Amino acid sequence: MKQDIRDLFRKYEVFNNKLPDTHKQEFYDKLKGFNSKTNKQLNYKNIYRLAATLLLFFAVGYFMLQGNLKNQSELVEQIETIEQEYLLNINKEWHNFLTIAKDEKLVKRYKKRLEDLNKDYQEISEQFKVDTNNILIVETLIENLNTRLQLLKDIQEHITLLNQENEYYENTTI
Amino acid sequence: MQKEQKTIIKSCVKGNEKAQMQLYNLYCDAMFNIVCRYFKNTEDAKDIMQDGFLKAFSNIKKYKSDYSFGSWLKRIIINQCIDTLRKQKMEFTIIDYEKIEIIDDENWSFNNSISKETIITAIEQLNEKHQIVVKLYLIEGYDHAEISQILNIPLKTSRTHLRRGRLRLKELLKTTYNEARY
Numbered sequence: 001m002k003q004d005i006r007d008l009f010r011k012y013e014v015f016n017n018k019l020p021d022t023h024k025q026e027f028y029d030k031l032k033g034f035n036s037k038t039n040k041q042l043n044y045k046n047i048y049r050l051a052a053t054l055l056l057f058f059a060v061g062y063f064m065l066q067g068n069l070k071n072q073s074e075l076v077e078q079i080e081t082i083e084q085e086y087l088l089n090i091n092k093e094w095h096n097f098l099t100i101a102k103d104e105k106l107v108k109r110y111k112k113r114l115e116d117l118n119k120d121y122q123e124i125s126e127q128f129k130v131d132t133n134n135i136l137i138v139e140t141l142i143e144n145l146n147t148r149l150q151l152l153k154d155i156q157e158h159i160t161l162l163n164q165e166n167e168y169y170e171n172t173t174i
Numbered sequence: 175m176q177k178e179q180k181t182i183i184k185s186c187v188k189g190n191e192k193a194q195m196q197l198y199n200l201y202c203d204a205m206f207n208i209v210c211r212y213f214k215n216t217e218d219a220k221d222i223m224q225d226g227f228l229k230a231f232s233n234i235k236k237y238k239s240d241y242s243f244g245s246w247l248k249r250i251i252i253n254q255c256i257d258t259l260r261k262q263k264m265e266f267t268i269i270d271y272e273k274i275e276i277i278d279d280e281n282w283s284f285n286n287s288i289s290k291e292t293i294i295t296a297i298e299q300l301n302e303k304h305q306i307v308v309k310l311y312l313i314e315g316y317d318h319a320e321i322s323q324i325l326n327i328p329l330k331t332s333r334t335h336l337r338r339g340r341l342r343l344k345e346l347l348k349t350t351y352n353e354a355r356y
Contacts, residue, residue, distance in 0.1 A: 001285070001286040001287075002283040002284065002285060002286060003283065003284060003285070003286035003288075004282050004283055004284075005282050005283075005284050005288075005290075005293055005312065006282050006312060008290050008293070009290070009312050009313050009315070010315065015203050015204065015206075015207045016207065016210075017206060017207050017210040017216060017219070019202060019203065019206050019216075019220060020216070020217070020220060023202070023220055023224075024195075024198075024199070024202075026220075026224070027195075027198055027202075027224050027227065028191075028195060030224055030228065031191060031194055031195070031198075031228070031231075032191070034228050034231070034232075035189060035191060038189075038232065039189075
């Protein structure tokens with residue numbers, strides 16, 4: 001008679017071997033050591049995680065701040081260039097105005113107006129130094145410069161026009 | 175019983191030492207006897223079994239109740255045995271595959287007068303590599319796919335080891351049987 005020995009082993013559950021008496025206590029000690037080690041590892045993991053998060057937070061903060069400062073300094077530089085350009089033009093126009101304007105009262109009046117505008121400009125500049133990121137301040141600054149330039153241009157145009165008219169009348173009267 | 179075990183396992187997931195000891199007490203004898211099939215020294219077997227339990231506890235979150243806890247644990251214990259055997263420099267791979275596939279691969283018919291104990295004694299006499307595969311297949315009930323996973327060897331190697339082991343076992347038992355007969 002033959003038998004398939006695989007069937008024989010399907011029911012193989014004989015526990016012939018006996019564990020040493022102290023095995024439970026021994027395992028309990030091992031378990032305690034193992035658990036405290038695992039907990040420690042978990043704690044370390046948490047600390048590392050926290051440290052990594054903080055590091056990331058500071059790094060992002062630092063770079064954002066750097067970026068902001070860079071942006072701000074770029075803006076200040078741009079404003080300074082615009083200011084220089086305007087002031088140069090204003091100065092040039094002022095001298096042109098002086099050469100063509102013969103009315104002292106007019107020159108005085110315009111000088112006063114320009115000085116007032118310049119005073120305003122200095123005040124706004126102080127504000128800009130405190131709050132470099134405010135677009136309204138920047139706009140007011142440029143508007144101020146523009147007003148001064150436009151003012152000089154307008155008056156010159158007016159004078160030229162007046163002169164032309166005078167010439168015309170002079171010519172016609174002759 | 176199963177409900178109670180589920181509760182114990184849940185507590186183990188939370189790292190409850192009392193529950194871990196309860197689970198150990200439930201399975202230690204069975205697992206110890208499994209390890210004893212691979213390690214004759216009971217002190218070594220006990221250490222390997224206990225290390226296997228610790229590994230199981232640290233991975234208990236991965237246990238899914240689709241399988242019985244016993245077979246999940248058994249797999250970890252078996253892996254622990256194999257890892258230890260590997261550390262002892264045991265090699266499971268083979269280079270010379272048999273070219274001809276033997277057809278009677280499934281033939282495990284032995285004379286029915288041969289007892290289980292005699293077969294086990296004969297298995298112990300097999301070459302180490304063949305012995306492990308025969309034990310995993312015959313005693314533990316794993317198939318070739320599982321054996322190749324456990325031992326990290328190709329399926330073909332597992333089949334070859336098993337075939338060689340089975341043929342050698344037949345030879346050994348033939349002698350025993352004949353000796354007993356005469």
